[in-house]
Amino acid sequence: MLLTIVSVTKDDFEGIQKTIQSTRALRKNTLVEQLVIDSSNSETASEIQELLASEQGIRYFYQPPEGISQAFNLGLCEALGQWFWCLNGGDELHESCPLPLFVSLMENSLADALIFEMESIKGISQRPAFFTLWPPVFNWVPHPSTLVKTTTLATLGGFREDFKIAMDVELWLRLLSSDARIDMISIPLSRFAPGGLSSQTPKTAAEIRKAMWLHKKLLFLCFFESGHKVYRAWRHFGRRARGK
Numbered sequence: 001m002l003l004t005i006v007s008v009t010k011d012d013f014e015g016i017q018k019t020i021q022s023t024r025a026l027r028k029n030t031l032v033e034q035l036v037i038d039s040s041n042s043e044t045a046s047e048i049q050e051l052l053a054s055e056q057g058i059r060y061f062y063q064p065p066e067g068i069s070q071a072f073n074l075g076l077c078e079a080l081g082q083w084f085w086c087l088n089g090g091d092e093l094h095e096s097c098p099l100p101l102f103v104s105l106m107e108n109s110l111a112d113a114l115i116f117e118m119e120s121i122k123g124i125s126q127r128p129a130f131f132t133l134w135p136p137v138f139n140w141v142p143h144p145s146t147l148v149k150t151t152t153l154a155t156l157g158g159f160r161e162d163f164k165i166a167m168d169v170e171l172w173l174r175l176l177s178s179d180a181r182i183d184m185i186s187i188p189l190s191r192f193a194p195g196g197l198s199s200q201t202p203k204t205a206a207e208i209r210k211a212m213w214l215h216k217k218l219l220f221l222c223f224f225e226s227g228h229k230v231y232r233a234w235r236h237f238g239r240r241a242r243g244k
Helices: 013-022 042-052 068-078 099-108 150-156 167-176 201-214 216-241
Strands: 003-009 032-038 058-062 083-086 113-120 146-149 182-191
Touching: 003 013, 003 068, 013 032, 013 042, 032 042, 032 068, 042 058, 058 068, 068 083, 068 150, 068 167, 083 150, 099 182, 146 150, 150 167, 167 201, 201 216
Parallel strands: 003 032, 003 083, 032 058, 113 182
Antiparallel strands: 083 146, 113 146
16 A cells, blocks of 8 residues: 545534545545544444545554544554555545646655645745744744655554644654655645634644644754854865865
8 A cells, every 4th residue: 555544524424425435536546545534423424434434555553532642543544555644524635636646746855754745725835944943933834735654653653642732843853853754845735724623723833832832852952063064064065175
C-alpha cells in the first residue's frame, strides 16, 4: 500500500462527504486507502457509514470523542500505507493536483516528508523566504498538505495526546529536529475548510507556546547555531581567501 489518508470527523456529515468526494479519483488507485475516524453521534455515524458503503478503498472506524490526536494515532496504528496523510472532514484534495505526478512523487521520493501547498480562504499558501523556514515556530508547514512516512511517524511516537489543537506544531518540532529529510513541492495538494479547532486563536496560541517551551533546548540551540554557522563560514572563507 502506497498511501493512507486519515480523515477525522465529528457530527459533520456534509464535511466528510466533501472530503470523500474529493478523493474518489485518487482512490481508484488500489495502492491508496482512506480511513475515516468518526466520533459522531449515532444518527450522523449511521449516515456516514451509509455514505461509505458504496465507496472504494475506505475503512471506517468509530472512536468515542477523545480528541483529534487520539484519532490520528488510531489511524496511524491502522495505516497500511507507506505514506500517512491527515485530510480531515471538510478538507479536500485540491482539484488542480496532478494525480499522476502526485503518485510518482510518493513512489520515488527518498524523503521522510513531502510538504505541498494548501489553499484556504486567504488563497494558496506561499512558503516564506527560505532563511525563515527553520525553526517552524510560526508553523509554515500546512498540516493538511503534508505527507509523512508512516514508519517515520511511528518511530517518533505519533501525535502527543496532551495536545488538543496544535499537535501538528509540536510534531513538526520533533520531526524536523530529527534526521528527517524533507521535500517541498510548490503544488496545491489540499483545500482547507475554515472553522475548525485551529480557528480558536487563544487556545491555539497557548498550545504553540506550550510546544515551544517543551522544545526550548532545541530552539535555543537553533538560535545559537544560526549565528555560529555564519561566524564559522566567515572564518573558513577568510582562510581560503588568504590561500590557507
